[in-house]
Amino acid sequence: MNILVFAEVRDGKLKRPSLEALSEAVRLAKTLGSKVGVALVGEGIRGCAETLGKYGAAAVYVVDSPRLKLYASEAYAKAVVEAQKKLGAGAVFMAATALGRDLAGGVAALLGTSAAADCTGVTIEGGKVLARRPVYAGKAYATVGFRKGPAVVSLRPNVFTAQETGGAAAVEELAVAFDEADFRSAAKEVAQTAQGKVELTEASIVVSGGRGLQAPENFRIRDELAQVLGAAVGASRAVVDNGWRPHSEQVGQTGKTVSPNLYIAIAVSGAIQHLAGMRTSKVIVAINKDPDAPIFKAATYGIVGDAFEVVPALTQHLKKVLAS
Amino acid sequence: MNLAVCLKRVPDSTAKIKIAADGKSIDPQGVEFSISPYDEIAIELALRLKEKLGGEVVGISVDPDGNDVAMRKALAIGIDKGVMVKGGVNFDSYATAQVLAGVLKARMFDVIFFGKQAIDDDSFQVPTMVAHLLGLPRVNLCTSFEVDGAKAKCKRQIEGGEETIEVALPCVISVNKGVNGIHDKRYPSMKGIMAAKSKPVETVAAGPFEPTLELVKLELPPERPAGRIVGKGVEAVPELVRLLKEEAKVL
Numbered sequence: 001m002n003i004l005v006f007a008e009v010r011d012g013k014l015k016r017p018s019l020e021a022l023s024e025a026v027r028l029a030k031t032l033g034s035k036v037g038v039a040l041v042g043e044g045i046r047g048c049a050e051t052l053g054k055y056g057a058a059a060v061y062v063v064d065s066p067r068l069k070l071y072a073s074e075a076y077a078k079a080v081v082e083a084q085k086k087l088g089a090g091a092v093f094m095a096a097t098a099l100g101r102d103l104a105g106g107v108a109a110l111l112g113t114s115a116a117a118d119c120t121g122v123t124i125e126g127g128k129v130l131a132r133r134p135v136y137a138g139k140a141y142a143t144v145g146f147r148k149g150p151a152v153v154s155l156r157p158n159v160f161t162a163q164e165t166g167g168a169a170a171v172e173e174l175a176v177a178f179d180e181a182d183f184r185s186a187a188k189e190v191a192q193t194a195q196g197k198v199e200l201t202e203a204s205i206v207v208s209g210g211r212g213l214q215a216p217e218n219f220r221i222r223d224e225l226a227q228v229l230g231a232a233v234g235a236s237r238a239v240v241d242n243g244w245r246p247h248s249e250q251v252g253q254t255g256k257t258v259s260p261n262l263y264i265a266i267a268v269s270g271a272i273q274h275l276a277g278m279r280t281s282k283v284i285v286a287i288n289k290d291p292d293a294p295i296f297k298a299a300t301y302g303i304v305g306d307a308f309e310v311v312p313a314l315t316q317h318l319k320k321v322l323a324s
Numbered sequence: 325m326n327l328a329v330c331l332k333r334v335p336d337s338t339a340k341i342k343i344a345a346d347g348k349s350i351d352p353q354g355v356e357f358s359i360s361p362y363d364e365i366a367i368e369l370a371l372r373l374k375e376k377l378g379g380e381v382v383g384i385s386v387d388p389d390g391n392d393v394a395m396r397k398a399l400a401i402g403i404d405k406g407v408m409v410k411g412g413v414n415f416d417s418y419a420t421a422q423v424l425a426g427v428l429k430a431r432m433f434d435v436i437f438f439g440k441q442a443i444d445d446d447s448f449q450v451p452t453m454v455a456h457l458l459g460l461p462r463v464n465l466c467t468s469f470e471v472d473g474a475k476a477k478c479k480r481q482i483e484g485g486e487e488t489i490e491v492a493l494p495c496v497i498s499v500n501k502g503v504n505g506i507h508d509k510r511y512p513s514m515k516g517i518m519a520a521k522s523k524p525v526e527t528v529a530a531g532p533f534e535p536t537l538e539l540v541k542l543e544l545p546p547e548r549p550a551g552r553i554v555g556k557g558v559e560a561v562p563e564l565v566r567l568l569k570e571e572a573k574v575l
Contacts, residue, residue, distance in 0.1 A: 300549075313561045
């Protein structure tokens, strides 16, 4: 079964989660003896084809047009489906980013099927695609099978390993006949809101603060620790509900679900809906003054203590250790 | 304005999930069901729009059991009427979208609102699929939504940025928490609860749909291996850093 991967490009660069999805497709295709192609959609994106070859893509289908500079939901879906047809792909993969989540639904709708969103595992058995995905915000996992092909699957960032395998892709320009209706939901402009900041759902380290930080200005100690680690910052629901931090930082069932290598929870009690959003993190560190806080049950390592003392000390210590 | 809000009955976000004996569903024992929280945000946005521009807000809910507990709550909060669609199947976005589109295409709406995702299957797909099936523009994950004549001006959050999108009405919109500054749902008043009793709810059977996904298995996540308390206070910091570096190898 050939697999098509949609590669997302932002500011001229391939997004890391797209390379993760590509690597997983390459691993699956190797066991099946099949081929992986990539749909590269946007404006001025041809230069990314070489990297995609290095990550194991056999073919790259380039759909390059000034009209595709910004994301256009219908047009991008159409381009991906054209590439899927060209490759004869039985499965379409993409990263479950904000764009990927939108695109997966559009591609699946064009193909007359469902998409399996935000998957943490994909297997292909006897020509059937099975996807494992967190549901109830990670309180359970569902395994779903596609009753008909092609299967559309978005893969959760930070779960699969991106791996260079060496190689070069055959690059092919794909002419797609777009019409006006393909641009009726197109973005008109994009404003950078957080230049240089690490995106929460893609970060390999996340530092979160909870209600125990007591006031909005105290999130400085969270931010300083995050800066030393090059980490993204998160917050608990209570903090967001209090208006101390924006919803874009909320981790949990009604916020973002993250699975970084390292999650540091500062003064977060560990309500069930928060745990749901971060329990798949590889290593969890909890710092809380209440030894009975539920967060310690989920934590790999815990320190019982006052966050206002422990966190600055941790930041200082890490500065020294990471500099040496 | 004729406004639709598609709302789903889901286990409350504080619910503890247990798997039923069939291995394919959750054990409903002791689980409180509610409106999916993002749908509550969509309801609030629709109600504010109605208060500003006039018109009517209609709730539409597909439920395999025909259970109207979420719809009743929405009526008490303030929507004008409801359409309960009995049938469909959970965990199959395209099937749900087909059922919803079947109901929606026979009715005229200016905007069809959704929450960005239902917090049970966390799928994010249905709004886009409904838009596709109805031939309407769509904007997912809206953080800002304004009607301007025959158009809607939307903003959407993406990683590290915000997109501006303008679509013609009618359109399909899925909203994120915080859209137009709405962070919380509206709570039903006593008057609202009383009024809900006399609001019309039409019950219809789900139209034909083609199932596309099969739920093979539902399971609890693997237990995390037991962690340990490294120590108390500032004294424990060097040991924590050593463990992160040498044992966990995450630094």
